[in-house]
Each structure stands twice: as structure tokens, then as C-alpha cells.
Amino acid sequence: MGVKVREWDGGRGGKLAGWIFIDHQRKRKAKKIGVGLEAKKRAEEAARLIEARLVMGDLGVFEPPPVALTLEQFSELWRQDYVQRNLRHTTSEKYEEVLRLHWLPKLGQLPLRKLFRQHIRNAVKALHREGLSNSTIRWFLNVIQSCLASAVEDGHLAANPAVKSTKWHLRATTTTNKRQLQTVFSAAEIKLLLQRAAHRTPMTHAMVFTLARTGLHISELMGLRVEDLDFKRREIHVRRTWGNHSRGPDYYGEIKNSQACIVDMSLQPQGALRSWVATLSEGQGWLFPAKHGRPMTPNSFYTVHWWPLFDDELPKYRKPHMLRHTHATHLLWQDESPVYVKEQLGHSSIRMTVDIYGSSIRRDNKRAVDRLDESVEASGDIRKPGASNTIGGLRIVQGGAS
Numbered sequence: 001m002g003v004k005v006r007e008w009d010g011g012r013g014g015k016l017a018g019w020i021f022i023d024h025q026r027k028r029k030a031k032k033i034g035v036g037l038e039a040k041k042r043a044e045e046a047a048r049l050i051e052a053r054l055v056m057g058d059l060g061v062f063e064p065p066p067v068a069l070t071l072e073q074f075s076e077l078w079r080q081d082y083v084q085r086n087l088r089h090t091t092s093e094k095y096e097e098v099l100r101l102h103w104l105p106k107l108g109q110l111p112l113r114k115l116f117r118q119h120i121r122n123a124v125k126a127l128h129r130e131g132l133s134n135s136t137i138r139w140f141l142n143v144i145q146s147c148l149a150s151a152v153e154d155g156h157l158a159a160n161p162a163v164k165s166t167k168w169h170l171r172a173t174t175t176t177n178k179r180q181l182q183t184v185f186s187a188a189e190i191k192l193l194l195q196r197a198a199h200r201t202p203m204t205h206a207m208v209f210t211l212a213r214t215g216l217h218i219s220e221l222m223g224l225r226v227e228d229l230d231f232k233r234r235e236i237h238v239r240r241t242w243g244n245h246s247r248g249p250d251y252y253g254e255i256k257n258s259q260a261c262i263v264d265m266s267l268q269p270q271g272a273l274r275s276w277v278a279t280l281s282e283g284q285g286w287l288f289p290a291k292h293g294r295p296m297t298p299n300s301f302y303t304v305h306w307w308p309l310f311d312d313e314l315p316k317y318r319k320p321h322m323l324r325h326t327h328a329t330h331l332l333w334q335d336e337s338p339v340y341v342k343e344q345l346g347h348s349s350i351r352m353t354v355d356i357y358g359s360s361i362r363r364d365n366k367r368a369v370d371r372l373d374e375s376v377e378a379s380g381d382i383r384k385p386g387a388s389n390t391i392g393g394l395r396i397v398q399g400g401a402s
Contacts, residue, residue: 003051018043024054069156071115072108075099078150098143102127112151117161120144183318184326185212196309204305206276207288210236211320213269215327215345217241218298218320224287226277234270236263238346242295261346328353332360 002023018039022029069077079099083092106123107115120141127137145162152160185193190212197208210221214236222242229236239260265273277287286295301320310317328341338361342353354361 003047003054020047020050022050022054068111068113070108071110071112072104074112074151074156075104075108075147078147082150095143098140099147102140103144112148112156115148115157115161117164120162183322184329185318185322187330189314190326192314193309196314197305200305200308202276202279203288204309206272207301207305208309208320208323209269209272210265211323212327213266214263215324216263217324218301222288222295222298222301224295225285226280226287227285228287229273229277231270231274234265234267236265237261238263242298261343263344263346325357328357329360332357 003020018041019030020043079092079096083095087095103123106126107119110119124137124141127140132140141162145160148157148160148162151157194205194209194212198205207221210216211218216236216238219241220238223240224236224238228239237260273287280287280289286293288296290296290300306320324345328345331341331344332338338353338357339350341357342350345353347353
């Protein structure tokens with residue numbers, strides 16, 4: 001192994017150029033640092049760093065530099081290699097739309113290596129001038145941050161310029177949570193909604209009851225089959241979502257995280273679904289069928305079953321997705337564990353649940369800290385009977401080493 005520094009004729013008024021010559025494991029490379037005395041000093045310092053890297057087995061110095069790409073060029077590669085392979089089709093389309101309509105017209109022609117935080121800030125200011133809300137801009141930022149994070153991993157960028165680039169432009173607030181709490185259905189409104197649904201059709205009643213008491217997405221409800229209901233265990237097995245059949249008669253969407261989830265149902269929606277299943281013809285596979293043996297579309301649910309429920313008696317219109325927020329919020333209001341809410345909604349992490357519904361979690365439970373006083377005074381075991389004695393894989397041992 002050898003890393004040497006030599007002076008060579010730089011061809012600039014007789015000044016000598018500083019060169020680094022690397023010879024390691026039959027691999028050779030030469031790099032010109034510059035001309036003059038300062039260049040030689042920089043070459044000697046670089047030679048020491050390169051030699052240290054080679055000793056540690058880092059051969060990155062021999063790898064060719066990544067191709068200089070513009071944001072538009074890289075975003076297309078990222079969309080093909082990552083987005084389309086790892087995200088649901090609908091999510092992939094949304095990512096592509098955000099890039100095409102909002103980021104690429106502003107920054108698409110910039111080389112990745114010349115993309116800095118100020119460019120992101122200027123683009124965010126432009127989005128504000130277009131009248132977009134902070135929550136919408138945050139969603140757009142998630143897309144560009146994810147794209148540029150892949151650029152960092154691939155070696156096109158040293159750091160992600162979209163991270164923390166809008167600290168003073170999009171300050172985190174609790175406005176979204178407050179607005180959500182103001183728009184969830186109250187218990188009285190849920191009761192009235194179910195009564196009105198029962199007066200329309202048995203299908204309307206079964207669908208609205210299921211959404212209100214399980215927190216399912218509309219697309220998950222449309223993708224249910226009769227065999228997905230386990231009345232004995234009072235469980236709904238969510239295995240698929242409604243698919244846009246313009247993409248083919250056998251297309252059905254994948255659920256988030258690509259893992260089937262199990263949702264509990266209480267006795268009332270269980271009874272409503274039992275009654276509805278009893279009306280279905282023999283051999284009918286889809287729980288909520290439409291014509292030609294296919295499942296009902298979300299658009300049909302909106303126009304035929306949902307919109308007619310709102311009039312002067314129930315004037316405040318809300319989207320059916322608000323039933324999902326209502327289900328989670330009511331569970332937390334009655335002091336259910338956020339972990340249970342996470343499992344019921346099929347969230348990928350508890351952090352997602354807390355971020356969305358954190359303001360609904362009770363914070364005035366002083367009885368919880370009072371129990372610590374009682375346990376210490378009694379010198380008893382703080383854990384509940386039968387509780388695990390491990391946390392994060394570490395065994396908890398009473399007492400301590402002296």
C-alpha cells in the first residue's frame with residue numbers, strides 16, 4: 001500500500017502542482033490537488049487522511065463520483081426504484097402529483113449538488129403565496145424530504161437540504177388536533193346518524209355502523225368479504241382494500257404496511273352485520289356488493305348512502321373518514337390505552353397514533369402518580385400481578401449491586 005505526494009510541473013509560470021498517487025491492492029489512482037506551495041500542503045494532509053481510510057478498509061476513494069443529476073432526473077429514478085415498489089398505488093400517484101405540480105416547476109432543473117436549504121425555503125414561501133395551508137405544505141415537505149433522503153443515501157448529496165429548512169416558516173402548532181376535536185361526532189350525533197342510516201336501507205345501516213364502531217377506512221370497508229368476519233371472536237380481518245377496477249377486473253389494493261390486521265367489533269355492530277349477511281344471496285363473496293358481482297365503490301357509498309344522511313336535523317356535514325377519528329378519540333376519552341387504539345386503527349407505530357390523537361389522551365390522572373407513593377410506602381412490588389419482568393429485552397432485577 002502506498003499514498004505518495006509528488007510535485008509536478010503545473011504549467012503555470014513554472015509553479016509546481018501537488019499530486020497524490022495511490023497504489024493499494026492493485027488499484028491505482030492519481031489526483032491533482034492544485035498548484036503552488038499551499039497545494040502541496042493540502043495534498044500532504046489529504047494523503048494522511050486517505051491512508052487512514054485505506055487502513056480501515058474503506059475503498060471509497062477508488063469509486064467513481066456519482067453522476068451529476070438534476071432534481072427532476074433523480075426524482076424520476078426515485079419514483080421508479082422506490083415509490084412504485086414500496087408504496088401503495090394511490091400513495092405513489094399522490095407522491096408523483098406533488099412532485100410534478102409543486103416541486104419540479106420550482107426546483108426541477110437545479111443540479112442536486114447545487115440544491116441548498118435556501119432553495120427549499122424560497123419554494124415554501126411561494127407555496128404560501130399560492131394560498132396553501134401549513135398542513136398541506138408539511139405534507140409536500142414530507143415528499144421532498146423523502147426524495148432527497150434517498151439522494152443522500154446514493155451519494156448525490158452530503159446532507160438533506162429539506163430537513164429543518166423551514167423551522168421559522170412552519171412552526172408546529174396544535175391547530176390540527178384542536179380542529180379535529182371540534183369536528184369529531186359527539187355521542188349524540190353518532191346515535192342520530194345511526195338512526196337515520198337505519199331508516200334508509202339495511203346496507204346503509206350496516207356500513208355506517210361498521211365505520212363508526214371499528215375505525216375502518218372507506219377503502220377497507222369496500223374490500224371486505226363475508227369470510228373476513230369472525231362472529232365467534234368478534235373480529236374483522238382486514239386483508240385488502242377497494243381497488244380501482246379500471247386497472248383490471250382482478251385488481252384490489254394492498255392494505256397499508258402490506259400486513260393484514262385484525263379489528264375488534266363490539267356487540268352492536270356484530271348484530272348489525274349478522275343481520276346484513278343474512279340478507280345476502282348464497283355464494284355472495286363481497287360483504288357490500290354492487291352490480292356485476294364487484295364490491296361497491298367509494299363514490300357510490302358517498303352519493304347513495306352517506307350524503308342523504310345530512311339535512312336540517314343533522315346539518316353539519318362531515319366526511320365519513322371523520323368516523324375513524326371519532327372512534328379513536330372516543331376510545332381515548334374513556335381512558336383506553338393508546339397501544340390498543342394503534343392496533344385497532346392499524347397504525348404502523350405508536351408514534352403515529354400519539355402524533356394524531358395526542359391531545360385526546362387524558363393528562364390529569366393524578367391517581368396514577370399517587371399509586372407510586374402508596375407502593376413505595378408499602379415497600380411492595382410496583383408491578384401488577386403477572387406483569388413481565390423485562391423491558392426492551394432487559395431483565396429487571398430487584399435490588400442492586402453493592
